[in-house]
Amino acid sequence: MAATRQTVAQTLEEVITWRPVLAPVLRSFEPLLTKQEDLVDELTESLKKQGMALPQGQPERMDQGVSLLAGASFAGFAPAVLTSAEKLLPLLCRMDAVVPYKEALEGFFLKSDKADAQQAEELVVAVASGNKKSLEGLAEKIDVDPLVLHFVAGFIVAPVLRALTALVVAAGDEAPWEVGDVWRQGYCPMCGALPTMGWMDKPSIDEKNAFLAGGGGKKHLHCGTCGADWKYRRGACPACGEEGSGVMELLRESGMAAHGERLDWCTKCKSYCPAVDLREREFVPNLDALALGMMHLDMVAARRKLKPVKPSFWNMF
Ligand SMILES: [Zn+2]
Numbered sequence: 001m002a003a004t005r006q007t008v009a010q011t012l013e014e015v016i017t018w019r020p021v022l023a024p025v026l027r028s029f030e031p032l033l034t035k036q037e038d039l040v041d042e043l044t045e046s047l048k049k050q051g052m053a054l055p056q057g058q059p060e061r062m063d064q065g066v067s068l069l070a071g072a073s074f075a076g077f078a079p080a081v082l083t084s085a086e087k088l089l090p091l092l093c094r095m096d097a098v099v100p101y102k103e104a105l106e107g108f109f110l111k112s113d114k115a116d117a118q119q120a121e122e123l124v125v126a127v128a129s130g131n132k133k134s135l136e137g138l139a140e141k142i143d144v145d146p147l148v149l150h151f152v153a154g155f156i157v158a159p160v161l162r163a164l165t166a167l168v169v170a171a172g173d174e175a176p177w178e179v180g181d182v183w184r185q186g187y188c189p190m191c192g193a194l195p196t197m198g199w200m201d202k203p204s205i206d207e208k209n210a211f212l213a214g215g216g217g218k219k220h221l222h223c224g225t226c227g228a229d230w231k232y233r234r235g236a237c238p239a240c241g242e243e244g245s246g247v248m249e250l251l252r253e254s255g256m257a258a259h260g261e262r263l264d265w266c267t268k269c270k271s272y273c274p275a276v277d278l279r280e281r282e283f284v285p286n287l288d289a290l291a292l293g294m295m296h297l298d299m300v301a302a303r304r305k306l307k308p309v310k311p312s313f314w315n316m317f
């Protein structure tokens with residue numbers, strides 16, 4: 001069933017009616033998240049037109065836990081990075097932490113000669129592989145605070161990777177990692193990053209016969225870096241891989257309507273991942289926007305000394 005998918009704006013609007021206290025921070029990030037959302041569509045089209053070769057799913061490698069983009073060079077991706085930077089950098093450079101590095105960042109991102117193209121591709125490699133060392137090296141070279149470059153690069157590269165993921169998913173009936181349920185890891189089958197969100201699916205309706213084809217509630221993880229979604233075992237921790245009864249616990253906000261929102265946390269390694277049970281919601285939210293809209297639970301988790309499976313930008317500074 002093609003459940004109605006909410007845009008970034010619709011998702012945030014709904015969250016704000018439930019948690020008006022978050023309005024200022026959600027509104028401040030809304031333009032950025034909306035631009036990213038638009039960019040994914042634009043870049044998907046342009047990568048397609050460019051005839052970009054797509055990474056192929058290799059079942060044996062995936063069986064061993066090797067992500068599709070492991071070792072990718074991202075040659076030819078510089079124009080996509082430039083497009084993304086042109087749209088996002090002006091918004092990012094309005095933020096207090098970024099302002100001091102405006103010129104350095106523009107100098108790096110908004111050029112398009114050959115040497116810069118190579119640097120842009122190296123940046124995509126660094127973000128996609130989560131290579132902190134190489135980001136730090138680059139930050140030093142262009143004289144930008146490494147944390148700021150990490151933040152900015154994450155925002156600019158994400159739509160490029162999400163466009164690539166969209167093309168890979170659209171290329172077959174199923175995503176390569178869904179074929180034969182070959183992927184069993186807690187990290188992303190596409191880029192290898194740890195998940196930013198978990199979600200339980202809605203009951204599915206057989207479209208031709210209009211009967212209930214599945215009860216829903218299957219667990220999936222969502223990658224905030226490249227946008228991939230994949231199935232994962234309910235009782236297992238995506239961070240440490242521990243599995244069994246009593247390993248994963250749920251944390252919900254008490255005394256308020258939860259809208260299916262909760263934290264799944266691991267009693268072994270004390271890491272948590274926000275999650276949403278779509279059976280308890282009318283609409284399917286934009287998961288990247290919802291992750292931001294669940295920051296009140298990040299605060300609850302911090303008080304309990306739990307750490308996020310994947311730190312997000314709003315708890316970076
Ligand atoms: Zn990913």
Ligand SMILES: [Zn+2]
Nearest residue numbers: 237240266269
């Ligand atoms: Zn764990």
